[in-house]
Amino acid sequence: MAHILVIDDENDICKLIERALAKDGYTVTTKNSAINLTAQDFKTYDLVLLDVMMPEVDGFSLCRSIRGDVDCPILFLTAKSMEQDMIDGFSLGADDYIKKPFSLLELRARVAAHLRREHRERHQSLTQGIYRFDLSAKEITVEAVPGKPEKILLTKSEYAICEMLVRNRGQVFSLEHILETVFGFDTESDIAAIRVHIKNIRNKFSKYTENPIETVWGVGYKWR
Incomplete structure (x- = not known):
């Protein structure tokens, strides 16, 4: 336990x-x-x-x-x-x-x-552009310079949001949907937390390339 x-x-x-x-x-x-x-x-x-x-x-x-x-x-x-x-x-x-x-x-x-x-099990990895998701280690690395991968330091919640969006690349999700999918229907968190997490994710990704998380005004967010 x-x-x-x-x-x-x-x-x-x-x-x-x-x-x-x-x-x-x-x-x-x-x-x-x-x-x-x-x-x-x-x-x-x-x-x-x-x-x-x-x-x-x-x-x-x-x-x-x-x-x-x-x-x-x-x-x-x-x-x-x-x-x-x-x-x-x-x-x-x-x-x-x-x-x-x-x-x-x-x-x-x-x-x-x-x-x-x-403790959710993960067994694979996926690559999207210069970003590689290690689904077992729950880590994202970026290869902005060929041959020199760099780990992006994300919190558990930030990583979970990124993985959820990249697995459904191009699909737009509302804040409420992201909250329920990432944290579960029984979560006591609210959409304000998701908004702050996405702001922090964008700050961490901004040094590498154009930000991969796009705002669809009036609807929500998607991975480009």
Whole structure:
């Protein structure tokens, strides 16, 4: 069963989350501080729940420092509700947000949805132009310079959106359809998260070539 790390400076919240997730059979480790944590400390975890507002080392700072070496989903716990905060979190590599106060049913549903995506089997690769999708490793490499492939650093959610669009190249999808296809019908996320993910994907692809994700105004998005 999955091993989940919860980092929140409020011990009562840690214990509440631990009890809730233990009901689903998960192993849960809790920490009340992010001080002195390095990427190596996250290698054994399948998912991280990370509080944004913590003293000394906040969730944003920790995510920024570890994301390049930590591959598991990172879900922020935050009382903030402004869109700019969500944009900041996604740009640092977060996969999702859970806003405080949250229901335990919502928490369990979000965690289960991300873990299902994480363990979904993939067995092949596909190439679209200069982009190569490794469907097993869930990675995209680009060969802008012949013979010199370069990995594009995407979050799990960003990769899932790209794979969904490239598998259906040329077909236009609404934000709602992308949300349901990538995150599932039981997701608690909303279309604002998809919009932010696509903005971040475009930023990461922009250095290589014309952006492959095209906006069809009034309808949605497609892979060129």
